[in-house]
Amino acid sequence: MACRGTSQGARIGYLLLLMFGVIFSLVLRFQLAPLMVDWEGVELAKCEDATCAGNEAVYRVAGSMCAFFLVLASICACSGSFAASAHRGYWAIKVFMLTSIITASLWIPNGVFDAFASVSRVFSVLFVLYQGLLLIDFAYMWNSKWVSLDEESDSFGWRAGILAVCIALYVCCFTAIGFMYSLYTDEGCGFSRAVVTICLIAILLFTGLGVSPLAPHGALLPSAIIAADCVYLAYSALASNPVAECNPFAASGDSNGHETLHLVVGITMAGVSIAWKANSAASSGHLLSTETQGNTLLPLSAPGATAQVEPAADSSEEKEDDTPLEDDAHFFHLTMAISCMYFGTLPTDWGTAAPDHDDISQYDVGWASAWVKVGTQWSIIVMYIWTLVAPAIFPERDFGG
Numbered sequence: 001m002a003c004r005g006t007s008q009g010a011r012i013g014y015l016l017l018l019m020f021g022v023i024f025s026l027v028l029r030f031q032l033a034p035l036m037v038d039w040e041g042v043e044l045a046k047c048e049d050a051t052c053a054g055n056e057a058v059y060r061v062a063g064s065m066c067a068f069f070l071v072l073a074s075i076c077a078c079s080g081s082f083a084a085s086a087h088r089g090y091w092a093i094k095v096f097m098l099t100s101i102i103t104a105s106l107w108i109p110n111g112v113f114d115a116f117a118s119v120s121r122v123f124s125v126l127f128v129l130y131q132g133l134l135l136i137d138f139a140y141m142w143n144s145k146w147v148s149l150d151e152e153s154d155s156f157g158w159r160a161g162i163l164a165v166c167i168a169l170y171v172c173c174f175t176a177i178g179f180m181y182s183l184y185t186d187e188g189c190g191f192s193r194a195v196v197t198i199c200l201i202a203i204l205l206f207t208g209l210g211v212s213p214l215a216p217h218g219a220l221l222p223s224a225i226i227a228a229d230c231v232y233l234a235y236s237a238l239a240s241n242p243v244a245e246c247n248p249f250a251a252s253g254d255s256n257g258h259e260t261l262h263l264v265v266g267i268t269m270a271g272v273s274i275a276w277k278a279n280s281a282a283s284s285g286h287l288l289s290t291e292t293q294g295n296t297l298l299p300l301s302a303p304g305a306t307a308q309v310e311p312a313a314d315s316s317e318e319k320e321d322d323t324p325l326e327d328d329a330h331f332f333h334l335t336m337a338i339s340c341m342y343f344g345t346l347p348t349d350w351g352t353a354a355p356d357h358d359d360i361s362q363y364d365v366g367w368a369s370a371w372v373k374v375g376t377q378w379s380i381i382v383m384y385i386w387t388l389v390a391p392a393i394f395p396e397r398d399f400g401g
Helices: 007-036 050-077 080-088 091-107 110-152 157-184 190-210 220-239 256-282 329-345 367-393
Strands: none
Touching (some): 110 157, 110 329, 190 220, 190 367
């Protein structure tokens, strides 16, 4: 009786928990931090300023949720009917347990969560790199799907669709690059100029490689998708630049008229964004599977990549209590745990937030955030170029999957 929902419903529930956790941590960090310094009897009162208290509050929410998902991952790793019920049901108990862990964390020494923050920074980098791997896989699979449909069709429609998407993406990319050159590369903004220039050169390089004889498996559509992501990361890095002279859209701190709207929109978008990233990572466990065909560099086409589908027979009267636990349930919870580590790093600028980093306009602004995004962009560029040139460098190996 404890397990009434579907597997998909359970995942949505966990993603909503993650999203609300992100929103709650941001409210603590940017709105309630000055009050938490005066909370006598809890560890946060040992902080000397609001920034410290806000950071420690974020670490407590992230750490508590991480522990919550690690417990669920351990339960799901054991399989069985109880694991299935724990994964899909007992929601009142789970919410109560999570709330209790977060509340109890107020009395746990700050040093414990400082150690958690250090571990989180390592796993967050891996999480970001995995997101890049997912993007490359998605780009190849999209191209493979549409090319297959084009080969099965007698019309020019699918080929025209591929061409239209490529043109649209490249037009947006080069327009955005021109926009960034005009607004972010003033005198003395060497970081911004270098980021945009490297992005432009990389796009030209891997686009040329993708359509050259050196990479016969390459295509224009994957290159266009990777180019769009590289431009987005370049812009995101420039938007994280804490130097006001090189970041024209940095908040000045005197926007009292729009402060509430900025707070609500910023926190909500952050929660949705992180929940979406967690879902995309948790839904793509096949990239880490060892049961791939051949010595695949990346799963350019993954016939066995789709998650196992539960039996659909008599779906209108499905009894979830009798449905076995999905094989990837433990991986889902592990991914959610790492996602909690990731969201704990963002409001704190990866642990480097300055004392004036005290309003939502400063969310994800700082040199640490900027360099993480630049590093992510460069990693995606290197991984994608590797998928293009590896078959030519190692012709004796089968990279086709």
